[in-house]
């Protein structure tokens with residue numbers, strides 16, 4: 001899937017024909033919005049042409065149609081035909097409501113990927129859209145960037161790594177966002193990071209108190225931190241950072257919560273991006 005897959009899923013929801021009840025559909029719209037999708041609400045009593053045109057104009061990735069009258073299969077199939085004719089066959093189609101079982105096969109043949117029956121839950125619907133349009137994939141890692149070690153005394157640790165182990169110090173700095181003093185040691189193309197608490201309340205201070213020092217986190221290089229955040233979340237990791245924060249060496253970083261990684265704090269790191277991409281906001285209702 002191209003890089004565009006991290007953008008929010010945009011879904012059109014509407015009703016075709018004379019059925020004017022949309023309380024159920026509004027509930028679906030709210031449930032989809034709560035998961036971060038953008039919903040274009042088409043409303044009731046639309047023609048197949050209006051729905052197809054709106055879906056294309058609004059550049060949606062999915063169209064969901066609902067029917068409570070049990071006589072809408074022909075309208076739904078018409079929407080599918082029109083979208084296909086207009087060159088947008090790839091738009092994901094699904095429908096729900098009171099649709100006679102005898103009509104399901106014909107709707108599938110018409111291009112509807114799923115017909116939800118009245119027993120379907122909101123979670124079934126959101127999961128179906130999510131899994132079809134944004135299937136979970138592993139986080140794209142570019143390599144191991146560094147292993148960080150927390151220490152009570154940076155100088156003593158440096159004496160060990162640079163003296164006894166012959167590594168080379170490449171840069172020392174204070175990272176205010178993490179309340180730490182840090183230094184990087186280069187060793188045969190990879191790095192160790194030494195961390196010392198800079199201020200009270202530093203997460204490193206807490207780590208030293210509870211664990212007494214040692215491996216603090218493992219950092220993976222990624223190409224793009226925001227992308228890694230969405231990939232990690234889609235893959236089921238809980239992120240401490242839902243947006244990148246400034247890290248050492250002019251990089252940006254994000255941490256995954258250790259409870260989601262069996263105890264190891266994980267960092268995703270990449271060079272700071274030149275331009276911050278604007279977040280897409282939901283302007284339409």
Ligand code: ZN
Pocket residue numbers: 146148193217219267
């Ligand atoms: Zn680090």
